[in-house]
Amino acid sequence: MTTATEELLQERHGEVIVLTLNRPDARNALTGSLIRSIGEALLAAESDTDTRAIVLTASGDRAFCAGMDLRAFAEGGDVGSGSDPATEAYYRLTRGETPIPVIAAVNGAATGGGLELLLGCDLIIACREARFGLPEAKRGLFPGGGGTNIGTRIPLGAALEMTMTGEFVSAQRGYDLGLVNAVVDATELVATALDYARRVGACAPLSLAACKELVRLAVTDPTKVAERLPHWQSVVFTSQDAIEGATAFMQKRDPLWKGR
Incomplete structure (x- = not known):
């Protein structure tokens, strides 16, 4: 089933x-x-218990996302600076705080805010022609929308090189650095991302939410892991899904997750 807005x-x-x-x-x-x-x-998906994962991709074969629409910005247009729930949900995604797993299927260049959007995704699948760059320093700016967090996904030296030269890296280089999880032919891109999404989505929702938060915190704020770990231990290990997981294992069947 397909639904659409203009954008x-x-x-x-x-x-x-x-x-x-x-x-x-x-x-x-x-x-x-x-x-x-x-x-x-995102808000609709979060409220729908039948949705277990999201694949984020883009139309065309030139670019995944070029970041902010500079023409709209220069003309004083709306560039997403509001505080409404939908806008806040988008920025939660860029911070990696969307509870549902998000897998990116990168069909072309991801530049500036486009790469910052990818950094909020959990897994990144790229076609061989994809490129990644944070060129803000070349324009007298810096990656102020979260791009400076790229060092949480790739080695420090590579993160400094990308942000301080503003130069692009290829999909294969992104894979070698650990930014990209898989590089595939463009014709296989969405199918591969869907396969990852289904495998991730087959796991328990509460377990996935715990993994997303705690694994990211272990990189960005290790001291906070000690604060959040007891919460997730209490929530996950006492959940109905924890019992269902053990029961399904013993009965040699697929678990039926409830998300609670």
Whole structure:
């Protein structure tokens, strides 16, 4: 089933929702309305117990996302600076705080805010032609929307090189650095991302939420892990899904997760 707005396409594949940025003529650059559309889709997915994972991709073969729409910015247009729930949901995604697993399928160049959007995703699948860059320093700026966090995904020296030269890295280089989880032919991109999404989504929702938060915190704020670990131990290990997981294992069947 496919639904669409002008700037964002949505398609359901069983328990996986595919969100497609749909501004190929503008290199899928981010406008305020596109940011809100993404946020609204995230909020809907979070409230739908039948949705276990999200695949985020884009139209065309030139760019995944060129970041902020500079034309709209220069003309004083809406570039997503509001505080409404949808906009806040989008920025939660960029911080990696969306509770549902998000797998990116990168169909082309991810630049500036486009790469910052990817850093909020849990797994990144890229076609061989994809490129990644944070060119802000070349424009008298810096990656102020979370791009400086790239050192949480790749080695420090490589993170400094990318941010201080503003130069792009290839999909293969991204894979070698650990930014990208898999590099595939463009014709296999979405199918591969869907396969990852289904395998991730087959795990218990509470377990996935715990893993997302604690693994990220272990990199960004290790001291906070000690604060959050007891919470997740209490929530997950006493959940109905924990009992279901053990029962299904003993009965040699697939578990039926409830998310509680």
